[in-house]
Amino acid sequence: MIIDVVHDTQAIFRTILHCMSRPGTIESIADIGNQAESQGLCYDSTLLSAMTLLDAEVSFHIIGENVPLIEAFLSAYTLATVAELQEADYVFITNGTNKEVIHNVFSQVKKGTLTNPQQSATIIMETEKLSNDPQLTLRGPGIATTANVQIAASEFWTAKREEANQEYPLGVDMIIVDPQSNMMCLPRTTTIHDCEVS
Amino acid sequence: MQLKTHFALFDEGSKKEIRRAILKAVAIPGYQVPFASREMPIARGWGTGGLQLTLSIIGKQDVLKVIDQGADESVNAVNIQKLVNKTTGVATTIETGEATIIQSRHRIPEVPLTEKQIMVLQVPIPEPLRWVEPSEYKTKKLHAENDYSGAWLMLFEQIMKYGKTATNADHPVLVHDRYVMAPSPIPRFDNTKMHQSEALILLGAGREKKVYAVPPYTNVTSLAFDDHPFEVESFDGKHCHLCQATNVFMDELVNQDTGETYYQCNDTSYCLAELNEHEHVLEVAVEHAR
Ligand SMILES: [Zn+2]
Numbered sequence: 001m002i003i004d005v006v007h008d009t010q011a012i013f014r015t016i017l018h019c020m021s022r023p024g025t026i027e028s029i030a031d032i033g034n035q036a037e038s039q040g041l042c043y044d045s046t047l048l049s050a051m052t053l054l055d056a057e058v059s060f061h062i063i064g065e066n067v068p069l070i071e072a073f074l075s076a077y078t079l080a081t082v083a084e085l086q087e088a089d090y091v092f093i094t095n096g097t098n099k100e101v102i103h104n105v106f107s108q109v110k111k112g113t114l115t116n117p118q119q120s121a122t123i124i125m126e127t128e129k130l131s132n133d134p135q136l137t138l139r140g141p142g143i144a145t146t147a148n149v150q151i152a153a154s155e156f157w158t159a160k161r162e163e164a165n166q167e168y169p170l171g172v173d174m175i176i177v178d179p180q181s182n183m184m185c186l187p188r189t190t191t192i193h194d195c196e197v198s
Numbered sequence: 199m200q201l202k203t204h205f206a207l208f209d210e211g212s213k214k215e216i217r218r219a220i221l222k223a224v225a226i227p228g229y230q231v232p233f234a235s236r237e238m239p240i241a242r243g244w245g246t247g248g249l250q251l252t253l254s255i256i257g258k259q260d261v262l263k264v265i266d267q268g269a270d271e272s273v274n275a276v277n278i279q280k281l282v283n284k285t286t287g288v289a290t291t292i293e294t295g296e297a298t299i300i301q302s303r304h305r306i307p308e309v310p311l312t313e314k315q316i317m318v319l320q321v322p323i324p325e326p327l328r329w330v331e332p333s334e335y336k337t338k339k340l341h342a343e344n345d346y347s348g349a350w351l352m353l354f355e356q357i358m359k360y361g362k363t364a365t366n367a368d369h370p371v372l373v374h375d376r377y378v379m380a381p382s383p384i385p386r387f388d389n390t391k392m393h394q395s396e397a398l399i400l401l402g403a404g405r406e407k408k409v410y411a412v413p414p415y416t417n418v419t420s421l422a423f424d425d426h427p428f429e430v431e432s433f434d435g436k437h438c439h440l441c442q443a444t445n446v447f448m449d450e451l452v453n454q455d456t457g458e459t460y461y462q463c464n465d466t467s468y469c470l471a472e473l474n475e476h477e478h479v480l481e482v483a484v485e486h487a488r
Contacts, residue, residue, distance in 0.1 A: 006204075011257055021414055141414075141417075
């Protein structure tokens with residue numbers, strides 16, 4: 001795998017930071033570390049996000065197919081440890097995961113405590129397609145007025161996410177990636193509504 | 199023995215840890231996220247908190263500006279700028295508009311910040327409740343319980359004593375209607391620049407090992423009472439004696455000979471840019487007159 005662990009991860013981190021600061025903004029990381037070999041087990045952008053954020057200090061959990069294989073190579077690349085869903089710092093949901101399983105993730109993951117709301121899970125979710133087509137309207141910090149986005153299969157989880165985030169500052173933050181290496185973030189402060197049909 | 203120097207000084211593990219904390223800080227506006235502060239080659243209290251953030255986010259494409267109390271030329275600012283430049287090779291600037299990362303102590307520049315910029319503020323004391331509660335365990339609990347009566351009491355006592363809130367700098371703010379935050383010792387004049395800022399604002403405290411953030415387009419309100427509204431430092435009727443600017447934060451100076459008071463932009467690069475602009479206008483005017 002050809003990835004510059006210093007400069008590529010810095011560039012990916014800045015992309016994640018930009019997107020986390022501006023929910024609804026979609027940025028591509030396709031030009032960074034484009035030789036990443038996820039062996040078809042997950043998106044390249046999923047692997048690159050993991051390499052940017054994970055190390056031996058944190059734990060992760062994989063949801064989807066080929067779990068043991070993905071666990072093995074993510075551990076090898078990042079030295080992060082595998083943990084139970086309820087304990088994991090980072091939870092990866094690979095594309096094609098069914099609704100019930102995703103619901104369970106949002107119910108079970110760490111949401112932090114009132115004293116330490118940062119001790120919550122970050123969900124890295126794969127979706128078929130991200131765009132700024134008007135399907136969902138986002139509001140909250142980082143958004144000047146509203147932002148419109150379309151996230152494929154978002155109907156699987158938006159209600160469950162809202163439930164997980166209802167006791168702010170407790171909640172989960174999300175990084176969403178698509179096969180074209182587009183990225184979008186949803187911090188816990190972002191509220192999601194269906195776009196009003198005009 | 200061969201020493202390998204790291205890009206931006208830190209090893210990748212240190213950067214990753216701070217980066218993870220920064221993302222949490224953005225997701226929970228105004229909340230102080232703890233991180234493991236690293237040993238730095240400069241003394242603590244000289245901006246190590248801000249420096250650690252800058253070194254963790256900076257990349258080859260960035261352009262850095264460092265200011266200390268409004269000045270790019272102060273020894274402190276120059277040293278930080280040199281250290282970052284030496285370990286990263288990134289370009290530095292004094293032009294606010296050219297910078298992608300602006301690290302600062304005590305000021306937010308006068309030139310409005312943009313979506314392309316990240317403002318990094320150095321914080322000596324990140325805990326706005328520290329004066330009422332010396333215990334970190336207890337202040338964390340007060341934040342958890344959304345109990346800010348201590349901060350309000352402090353302001354109330356100042357009003358009783360001085361007839362107004364006496365905070366010259368570091369006047370506490372409420373962020374996204376939830377966390378009370380120390381904006382770092384910036385003048386009250388700069389508090390208003392945090393509200394619905396276009397740029398991301400990161401605040402770092404080295405000694406207390408905390409990072410917190412104000413995302414762009416986030417509500418930031420300075421604490422005040424209805425009958426004693428928040429007031430910024432006023433420079434009404436005053437202007438900079440160098441560039442003639444009004445409506446900027448100015449230092450009050452006294453002429454030693456005449457005892458006369460006069461004013462000067464605190465943001466020196468802004469003042470310089472204004473001067474150059476005027477000079478240019480003057481040149482054009484002269485040109486036209488010919
Ligand atoms: Zn001036």
